[in-house]
Amino acid sequence: MINRIKDKIHAFVFWQTSIGEVVNKIYDLNLFYKYSFTQNNLKTKEKFEYYLTKQYHIIEKGLSLPSPRLEFGKETILNLIIKSTNYYEIYGTSELLTSISSCLNEYLNFNKIHNVNTDTDYYNNIRKFINEVQPNKLGGTKEMTKKALLKSIDFDFKNFLKTRTSVRDFSNKEVELNKIIEIIDLAKLAPSVCNRQGWKAHIYTNPKLINQLLILQNGNRGFTNSINKLLIISGDMRSFTKLESNQIYIDGGIFSMNVLLSLHSKGLGAVALNTCLPYTIEKKVKKLAGLEEYEKLIMMIAVGNIKDNFKIAVSNRKDTNRVYQIHT
């Protein structure tokens, strides 16, 4: 009880003073610099993988341009081969390496088809890597048609978006765990910087733990007990590099939105719950929730089945003309 009062006072101080805000930011930045990667500090498998994903995606997206420049990205590719070989020597093969290999394979064929002389050391380096790590079809480019794309959007998207709404009054019916996993499987299709996917959805099913976590959150009063499952969306600091300390919130936010939309697509009710916490409380939440130090809280999402009838907040939106600005 005393601890809870202490936390509240602490939180109050942090929210009310700009010093608190600065201290919070410094704490976050400190962790970010501890865990984010640079080309020269790929000391863990995860950092290595995030780095390689970033680098090979540069080639992958280059190949998807209307007319890629012949032999583009030579330096990036040579570096990618060196680093991928280092990775291979330490950790052995992986789906990531085979994706890199297919991407390089496509790059090689692209240049060959366009009459570039591929009988050079540069291309032999690429060939050597491809021979060592067999390509799969999970890297490079793939065909898409307008017809297929238009067919996929042939549904009432406006209504789907309009009916996605925060629910704060759930039924007491159990939400199946399988359903949540299906939802995460959909949500992971969210875009992310260089396709790094530096996020995670932690799923909580134990009512006691859910309750303990929600005590530390500021926006669930009045419906705590009707929440059936709790998600905590985190961003992975190891997936980001210099000048990307804000990217963790952007990618994490986009992923979270996909989770919310996917929950809606499965007919479940949900509400995002802020994690605007001073770092002292965030540390507590992370410890209780079993998150690693390198994870940043993005948001919580309360989930439940929906009742036959329930009320929702109107949450009126601004006029559209206040949301856009045309620049000529």
Ligand SMILES: Cc1cc2nc3c(=O)[nH]c(=O)nc-3n(C[C@H](O)[C@H](O)[C@H](O)COP(=O)(O)O)c2cc1C
């Ligand atoms: C990051 C984020 C944090 C939020 N935190 C809370 C919260 O702590 N408690 C709550 O009841 N609603 C929370 N909301 C829900 C918003 O109040 C709600 O999304 C907004 O009013 C728009 O309404 P709608 O979701 O029904 O469209 C949050 C929403 C977002 C995106």
